[in-house]
Amino acid sequence: MRRVRGMKAAALLLAGSVALAGCASDSDDAGSGASGSAESGDLKIGLAYDTGGRGDKSFNDSAYAGVEAAIADVGGTVQEASPNADASDRADLLTQLADQGYNPVIAVGFAYSDVIGEVAEQYPDVTFAQVDGSVDDAGNPDNMTGLLFAANQGSFLGGVAAALKSETGQVGFVGGVETPLIQSFQAGYEAGAKAVKPDIVVTSQYISPAGDFSGFNDPARGQIVAQGIYDGGADIVYAAAGGSGIGVFQAAVASGKRAIGVDSDQYESVDDPALQPVIMTSVLKRVDLAVQAFITDFADGSVEGGTDVVNDLSTDGVGLATSGGFIEDIQSQIDDYKQQIIDGEITVPE
């Protein structure tokens, strides 16, 4: 029996150490990332990613590209941090970065809204920024800047393109998770489609309800939802569903229809040549430009703090991707609508 207990303890220790090793590799990575970067300048930028981390071919990568571009301009180093699988350690990431003297600290993703306010109050000398999160949601700390995107405006153009290209007079929308953020994508898309064809039918559906974030990373269910919309008669579906979007593209291939990507230029980032022909365009969110501008401002000392910076069509912070050349023929009409939004002739619902 004693031997058994010894074995048990040994196995437990083994399992525990393995689990710990798993944690350790992350911080090791982050450390090497910091030392590997350029060492010029005094700027020490902390970058906390959203679920998925760098390599998501979407807004995390885009944020990193923005930081890199800024470092090329003003110099400095970057320390990256990725949340764990269930993203329960977001607050810890920010605290660690601030503790280690990184300033500014940039959090990527609206999910940081719950924690960033508190951390910002603990570190009044550090400047924080949050991509996709407003200062208001974080509890109005005055050392934080919200980098917001008028996603509804970009989606409006997506709706315009869908309506112009639709042959069945029916288009669709697949949202990942029914959060206010994605709902503004939906509102803009529907308004854009209706602006072109007032009698167009827009079928909108979400993969998972608010609170259940699996909808952003479940291609199988994304495919089923999209297939249902295509079966219902829609011929273009806008996938505002993060990683589930690839399921929407698969459904488009299976039914010989088309889809619209989101956030990054998914025609380029999808990694699957079979899917490229169905990705008509993507509604871009230029996280890179926003992050770069924020860091440059910070280096200049012109960051106010406590305010939101909204990136919209007028600053080219949102827009449509043209890769693949599928929307070349309607580009002038899209530009018309874009100008009308910038001029305030069209107000896009949130």
Add this chain to the structure above:
Amino acid sequence: MSTSTHAAPTATRRGPFAELFLGGGRARRVTWLLVGVIVLVSAVRVISGEQALTSSSTFAAALLLTVPLALAGLGGLFAERAGVINIGLDGMMILGTWGAGYGGYQWGWGGALAVGILMGALGGLLHAVATVGFGVDHTISGVAINILAAGVVRFLSESLYTDNPAGGGPTQSPALSSRPPTVSLPVLSSGPDLLGDLEAKRWFLLSDVAGLLRGLTNDVGVLTIVAVLLIPLTFLLLWRTAFGLRLRSCGENPAAADSLGVPVYRLKYLAVIVSGALAGMGGVFLVFIANIYREGQTNGRGYIGLAALIFGNWRPGGLAAGAGLFGFSDALQLRSRTAVVALLLLVAVLLAGVAAYQAYRGRVLQAGLAGAFAVASLVAYVLIDELPPGIVSFTPHLTTLLVLSLASQRLRPPKADGLVYRRGEH
């Protein structure tokens, strides 16, 4: 032990009508139950006008959602029948998805299947070494494997896919270089598509059966067929062969099995490795849908597969039913929010049946309760046009809970399930 000679199991006397439904043993009763469910669902479809309820596309989607759960559940079945609780199914599934991505982009779908199964089996081996070899608590080892798997795949992706010319990144693999073939039943569900025509007629019962058959036979992937075949094969292997008896005896009374010369340790190792391989296969199936590996693709399906196993009373048919029920209601809510409301009508009819049965048996309280809930569901069906999305997406969980509580089955896990077995100490 009774010594009386007149205790032969004479069935309670029934009329010829009751005999038709209740006689003939389990198989006939299950068949009637299935027929009853199809007739009922078909009637609900006609009354509510919700075509999505039995359309072939709903069934096809249900199959897509069921297969990974069923494969994970089957994996659990092997392990638990041999007496090892496998909480690590989800982790082994994660390993399977990663393996499928890695094998798939280099060697096509065959490579994806092979590497995915191998990775899952490796996860199973680790669990077996910990639980059978070292006697670690099964739950602790399983949880550790879940945590470990998530970390390992991130590490592997980071080291193999970063700056890989084929594409991919820390959270996703390059696309699979070939797709698994799909087959359709000729004449019936492709070509002339007779079933499709029949389904479009919207006739009572006939169209519903056609929808069901077409959904299960049109454009079905190879792995789906394998998975469906694995259910009866597992049953035959575990309940109709000497090997199966020995394996199950390890889960019921390993000491007795050992004393009779059954290689308990070896069988347990084998069972847990097979368990991991099957869970890995479930992961491969998920990758085949997206044609790419993505981190977090399993979304906890391993746990639901485990729940399906328990739902099905640790039997292949039962776990397939559990996974199917979950998959169907999930598919239904994903495809049509309004069709979910029609389920309320179904619930009302079912509960009314339960009420009548309980009243017949003279249980007033149960009959009254079931009747009250039946009326409540009926009222809800009449009054509600569309349920709020939060409730709709919860449909699969609610349905499963409801069926579990209605069926009030006597669940019986393998007797030595989860116990650490040490030779000579029992």
